[in-house]
């Protein structure tokens with residue numbers, strides 16, 4: 001990966017780098033309510049870093065299908081104290097703020113976050129200005145519509161080609177809005193306006209998305225394509241998640257977003273060793 005500075009850390013090389021999920025929400029699809037309390041969220045964040053998370057992804061609003069939007073005030077209340085608490089604990093791991101709202105991104109960055117993870121890819125007209133002005137890197141994730149209506153938008157003739165094209169359009173738009181391409185990470189948005197068969201196809205076509213020339217972030221953890229493939233309930237999807245993490249690593253994905261960092265770390269290390277062996281086998 002071309003060097004990508006996120007906070008004090010420069011992410012360089014093939015990765016994978018693990019993004020540990022901290023959901024400060026009452027209703028996230030897999031762990032809603034566990035980390036709504038700021039102290040619980042702080043403790044969880046520190047635990048994920050101890051387990052090997054290279055960076056954290058902190059969110060205050062569930063984006064599961066059908067989720068209602070959270071107010072700016074409520075999302076600020078959920079997120080900013082946790083950023084402050086993580087930093088007050090002396091943790092210097094880069095923090096991504098998972099938000100669609102410019103006001104939340106601005107406040108989280110001011111409190112010590114380092115990256116904006118925008119699942120709406122700059123839908124908030126003020127977001128580009130926040131990202132451009134702060135110099136923060138930004139994740140542009142592919143989605144159609146909003147969490148409230150995206151399920152109805154999951155219609156594709158060729159999901160790989162369409163996601164590639166729409167991510168290219170999102171990248172070009174970000175550059176037009178003043179965000180240097182070098183600070184953009186792209187994400188296919190598994191589960192966002194996608195049916196399980198679309199997610200599986202996107203995981204199979206990750207090398208295609210690498211043609212976009214930007215680091216990729218992929219978030220397969222515990223998602224419904226695993227349940228549809230295996231019948232496993234949300235709480236029982238770690239083995240399937242690790243299979244998807246392995247597919248991401250073998251495809252050269254640089255950043256993988258997971259809830260279960262310790263297990264994903266081991267899977268990612270073995271997958272990276274296999275990828276390295278296969279490339280050296282070609283020499």
Ligand SMILES: Nc1nc2ncc(COP(=O)(O)OP(=O)(O)O)nc2c(=O)[nH]1
Nearest residue numbers: 023028029062063064139141187190219
């Ligand atoms: N960039 C990016 N951000 C994301 N944010 C949330 C979720 C959904 O997972 P989770 O946060 O656990 O659920 P919820 O949205 O219900 O809080 N997935 C992604 C993803 O795949 N990519």
